[in-house]
Amino acid sequence: QVQLVQSGGGLVQAGGSLRLSCAASGVTFSTLVMGWFRQAPGKGREFVATISQLGGMTTYEDSAKGRFTISRDNAKNTVYLQMNSLKPEDTAVYYCAANSRWSRVTMATEYSYWGQGTQVTVSS
DSSP, X not given: OOEEEEEEOEEEETTOOEEEEEEEEXXXXXXXXXXXXXXXXTSOEEEEEEEXXXXXXXXXXXXGTTTEEEEEETTTTEEEEEEOSOOGGGOEEEEEEEESSSSSTTOGGGOOEEOOOEEEEEEO
């Protein structure tokens, strides 16, 4: 059974940085497309970034471009989201997710497995 366990997150001032991690088990990690989504209070789940199975392709939501970097270490079965220049509007619960193929990667409905979520709060 695929399990995704997240770590990182917390409270940071605007302009600061955080790194989220998501470790997978129960699966051959290098077969998975990995994504990050977020959900702010009262809003739907929003795509943030995704990375292909071997890391050769990445896609970002427009507001994340230039500030966030998604990466993966297949030897450690882990995907990361480095978030720099954080803004108060980045405040949300962040989720990692796994998909078996590179198809409609910005859509949450395409992802079969989800992490437990981690809170990121950016103060102004």
